Amino acid sequence: GAVVSQHPSRVICKSGTSVKIECRSLDFQATTMFWYRQFPKQSLMLMATSNEGSKATYEQGVEKDKFLINHASLTLSTLTVTSAHPEDSSFYICSALTGGAGANVLTFGAGSRLTVL
Amino acid sequence: GDSVTQMEGPVTLSEEAFLTINCTYTATGYPSLFWYVQYPGEGLQLLLKATKADDKGSNKGFEATYRKETTSFHLEKGSVQVSDSAVYFCALGSGGYQKVTFGTGTKLQVIP
Numbered sequence: 184g185a186v187v188s189q190h191p192s193r194v195i196c197k198s199g200t201s202v203k204i205e206c207r208s209l210d211f212q213a214t215t216m217f218w219y220r221q222f223p224k225q226s227l228m229l230m231a232t233s234n235e236g237s238k239a240t241y242e243q244g245v246e247k248d249k250f251l252i253n254h255a256s257l258t259l260s261t262l263t264v265t266s267a268h269p270e271d272s273s274f275y276i277c278s279a280l281t282g283g284a285g286a287n288v289l290t291f292g293a294g295s296r297l298t299v300l
Numbered sequence: 301g302d303s304v305t306q307m308e309g310p311v312t313l314s315e316e317a318f319l320t321i322n323c324t325y326t327a328t329g330y331p332s333l334f335w336y337v338q339y340p341g342e343g344l345q346l347l348l349k350a351t352k353a354d355d356k357g358s359n360k361g362f363e364a365t366y367r368k369e370t371t372s373f374h375l376e377k378g379s380v381q382v383s384d385s386a387v388y389f390c391a392l393g394s395g396g397y398q399k400v401t402f403g404t405g406t407k408l409q410v411i412p
Contacts, residue, residue, distance in 0.1 A: 189343070217400075226389065226404040227344075276343050288334070289393075289400055293343040 185211050185281040189292030196267055197300055204262045204295045206277030212257035213279035217289070218250075221274040233260040267299045302327045306390045306403035313380055313410050321375040321406045323364075323390035331392040333357075333366050333373040338387045338405070347375075347388070380410045 186209040196202050206216055214235045219227040231252050232240040239252035249271075251263040264271050276294040306323040313319060325333065332351045336344040348357030353368035362377045373390060390403040 226402045229400075278344075288346055288349060291336075291343040291345065 185209075185279070185290045187213075187277065187279050187290045187292040189277055189295055191295055192293060193296045193298075195298045195300065198268050199266055201263055201265045202267055202297060204264075204275055204277075204297075206260045206262070206279075206292050208258045208279050211279075211281060213260075213281075214257060215280050216254060216260040217278045218252060218260075218262050219276045219278065221276060221294070227276065230262075264297065267297070269299045272297055272299045302331065302392055302394055302399070302401045304390050304392055304401055304403035306388075306406055308404070309387075309407040311406060311408050313408070315382055315410055315412050316379045317410075319375070319377040319380045319384075319408065321388055321390075321408070323373045323375065323403060325371050325373065325390075325392050327371075327392055327394060327401075329394060331394045333364070334391040334393065334400075335362070335364055335373070335375050336389040336391060336402075338389065340386070344389065380408070382410045382412055384408060385410045 188207045188209055190205045194202055216233040218230045220230050221227050229242050230245045233252045233254040235254045235257050241247045249265055254260040274294050274296050278289040278291040281290045303326045334349045335347040337347045338344045348359040350357040350366035353366050356365045364373050364375045387405045387407045389405045391400050393400045
């Protein structure tokens with residue numbers, strides 16, 4: 184089946200640095216990918232929709248200058264957390280729509296746990 | 301807007317017990333409904349889905365039926381195993397599934 188690979192799975196960084204998280208679709212092309220943030224013991228919050236070749240669409244309340252999303256190819260989307268601070272520590276998950284017409288489902292990456300010291 | 305409400309956890313069951321996790325939804329139109337499972341330290345995996353009213357999704361012994369009249373999609377399993385311990389998310393997809401709304405998740409712990 185469709186696989187979405189996310190890297191790194193864990194990253195620890197110092198406050199003020201930037202961190203890039205990659206999301207790759209393996210064996211299929213993903214024109215649309217989604218980035219979620221998951222807080223402890225809470226549900227997933229959609230941050231943005233990443234569209235290949237165009238600007239990402241951010242959800243209300245998400246700072247687009249802080250969470251930079253680039254979808255340069257049909258198999259890769261990246262999320263860069265710029266000038267990270269401890270409050271940015273979270274579990275970030277990407278997903279891609281897979282399946283044919285009328286059968287689209289979301290396939291998720293394994294997630295990336297960011298810890299900002 | 302769309303919303304999903306699922307029972308709060310954690311739910312603790314003994315092995316081979318019957319499981320029900322309630323899920324109700326509010327949506328315009330005719331959404332698709334999903335259950336996702338998240339094992340410790342991992343991302344979400346699709347467990348099962350139903351795309352229209354009265355459809356039953358099933359996988360790995362889990363079942364859920366799309367009930368339009370009660371706007372529900374309760375997850376059931378007849379006999380849980382320790383390996384089923386995870387967080388379960390109910391979700392609905394609308395707008396060609398471009399927009400997926402998740403419930404808050406229910407943590408299931410199965411003890412031997």
